[in-house]
Structures are given as C-alpha cells and as structure tokens.
Amino acid sequence: MTMMTRRRFGQTALAGAIGPMALQPASSPANRRRFTHLDVFTDVPFAGNQLLVFLEPAGLDANAMHTLTRESNYSECTFVFPPEQSGTDHRVRIFTRNGETPFAGHPTIGTAFALAAAGVIKPGTARSTFGLGVGPTPIDLDWNGSRLSFAWMTQLKPTFGKTIADLDSLSGALGLERASIAAERGAPGEVNCGSTFLIVPLATRKAVDAAVLDRAKVDAVFAAAGIQRRGVYVVSTESASDGVDAYTRLLGTGGIEDPATGSAAGPAACFLVRHGLVLAAAFGKLQFLQGVLVGRPSRIHANISVGARASDGVEIVGVKVGGRAVVVGDGSVDVPPQGRG
Numbered sequence: 001m002t003m004m005t006r007r008r009f010g011q012t013a014l015a016g017a018i019g020p021m022a023l024q025p026a027s028s029p030a031n032r033r034r035f036t037h038l039d040v041f042t043d044v045p046f047a048g049n050q051l052l053v054f055l056e057p058a059g060l061d062a063n064a065m066h067t068l069t070r071e072s073n074y075s076e077c078t079f080v081f082p083p084e085q086s087g088t089d090h091r092v093r094i095f096t097r098n099g100e101t102p103f104a105g106h107p108t109i110g111t112a113f114a115l116a117a118a119g120v121i122k123p124g125t126a127r128s129t130f131g132l133g134v135g136p137t138p139i140d141l142d143w144n145g146s147r148l149s150f151a152w153m154t155q156l157k158p159t160f161g162k163t164i165a166d167l168d169s170l171s172g173a174l175g176l177e178r179a180s181i182a183a184e185r186g187a188p189g190e191v192n193c194g195s196t197f198l199i200v201p202l203a204t205r206k207a208v209d210a211a212v213l214d215r216a217k218v219d220a221v222f223a224a225a226g227i228q229r230r231g232v233y234v235v236s237t238e239s240a241s242d243g244v245d246a247y248t249r250l251l252g253t254g255g256i257e258d259p260a261t262g263s264a265a266g267p268a269a270c271f272l273v274r275h276g277l278v279l280a281a282a283f284g285k286l287q288f289l290q291g292v293l294v295g296r297p298s299r300i301h302a303n304i305s306v307g308a309r310a311s312d313g314v315e316i317v318g319v320k321v322g323g324r325a326v327v328v329g330d331g332s333v334d335v336p337p338q339g340r341g
Helices: 064-072 106-117 168-175 203-209 216-226 262-274 278-286
Strands: 030-038 051-053 075-079 090-096 100-103 127-132 135-144 147-155 159-161 189-192 196-201 230-234 248-252 286-290 298-310 312-321 327-335
Touching: 051 064, 051 106, 064 075, 064 090, 064 106, 064 189, 064 203, 075 106, 090 106, 100 312, 106 127, 106 135, 106 147, 106 262, 106 312, 106 327, 168 216, 189 230, 189 262, 203 230, 203 248, 230 262, 248 262, 262 286, 262 298, 262 312, 278 298
Parallel strands: 051 075, 090 127, 196 230, 248 286
Antiparallel strands: 030 051, 030 327, 075 090, 090 100, 127 135, 135 147, 147 312, 159 189, 189 196, 230 248, 286 298, 298 312
C-alpha cells in the first residue's frame, strides 16, 4: 500500500488475508475499525515515520491485528485497549509486518498524540503510563494550550553487550572503507534500552549515507563475534548547519529503510554519552536526524541522565526518547468477521 491515500486507508475487506472465507464482503459496521494516521518524529505532514493507531480495537485477535498491519504496509500499527496492569492507563499492543513486538519508539510517541487528538488524554495531563510488552512505560507530556506539543517515553536503562573487533569485515559488510568506522570513538557494539541494536560510529555523514548492508556478510560478522542478528544503527556526530548532535540511519534490507527509529535512538544516545562523543551539557537535549536519505526527515530527541562515573564511563541512570507527531488523516477498515477473536 505504498501509494495509499492519506484520508482513506480502507473501507476495504482484507481479501485473502485472514482465511479461506476472506473473499466474502465485510460491510457490517460491527466489523469496521477506525484508525488515526500520524507522521511521527516530525511536525510536518508527510515527513517522519508513518503510523496507524486503532483506538477501538475491541474484538480483534492477534491474527487480525497482524493482518491490519501487513495491509497498511507501514513498519508498525498500534492497538489501544483498556489497562491490564495496575498503575497503567492504556494497554498498547504494537504490531510490525512480522508480528507483535513488545517495544518500539515511534509507535509509542505516535499513540500518545493520537490519544490526545481524540481527547482520551485530557489537555494538561502531565503523564500517562502505557502498558507495553516490556511493562509499564511512562510517557511525559508537554502541552501548548489544549494541543499536545511533545511526548517523552521512558526507556529501560542501557545494557551494553558485545563489541565487534574485526572492523575490516564489518566495514566490508556495510560497503564502506575501513577508515569510515570511527572505532577510536568507541568500538561498534550492542546496546539495549528495550530493544538491542548494534551501534556503529562512523566518521562522516557521507559514510552514513553511503552504507549499504550486505545481510549475509553482516550475519557472518555477527556469528564470528557471537552476536545474534539485530538492527544496525549507524551514527555520525559530524556537525552541520542543521544543529543536530548526530546524523543516523537504521540500515535496512530489501529496499525498506525505517525513517525514524526511537527504540534505536535511546541506545545510540547512551553509546554517545558513554564514549564521550557529546558534551555533558548536551546530555539532556540530544537531537538525532534520521530519514533524510529516504525523503522523510525525522528529528528524534533523547534525554540521558547520568550518575557517578564508573570505571568504564559515566553511569547512565535514566533514558528518555521524545518527539513530536502530526495527525495527517483518519479512516476506517472493514475486518472480516473471522478476523475477530
């Protein structure tokens, strides 16, 4: 659905998607689900990362939610249910094209904006807590009058995993010269703030744009280092007139590249702080620029709180990732009855 209209994703039956009966028309209002369409990590329509939020998904099972996400052809869709845990305000289930995921960045930020636009989160509310697959996740909210202007999600404190020493093989797997990897700024390595990514520091923005992931070669590098397959997030702190602290990409395969990855921005921000790649004065107001190469520029903010200095760098005691979002449309889709659970 690459060329879907902005006002209407649906009022279509998901033919062939849920089972052998799916060719039958589904026109009953009881089977219809409305959605809000947002662009996230931007305040400019048709930039940032796209998201559909279903605010009234009652009756949909996991198979139907997965089907709706595949039909959207966006990286994620979210489905908002009543809270299941004490201390949470909403149960938010996040689906990718491959299935349900316990944690993601732009879907969480975008869902907060969708709830605010619908009046479910009341103007002036300072915090809402989402029940995600990783557990209760606080969302701090900033308002401009009755309009939500910014949302911060709290991510898990970082876990730093294995690093990659074979930079010749890694650079070759990314289609780059060995000198492009700025290992003196920190060895490429795993960082987890809810999801694990391999953070790779690059010397220049040109190298970030030039990187092309060879999946087979990268998998071989991971295997040699004892690392499971995971997303590769390349980062350059080369400065430019846009004033951001880092220029980034999540390298994709098969022509698909994520324009904004909040779940990777937290780990990348922790990497930069731990290795001294950003000044201490910037820890609470880091900005990443992602999505430029795919024509959907996105600004992702990070707020890193630090404690005492540890033997291997500063102690990171808090991680928040935030941004803006804009509602660009709404619509509805008819779900075949057998897609309801």
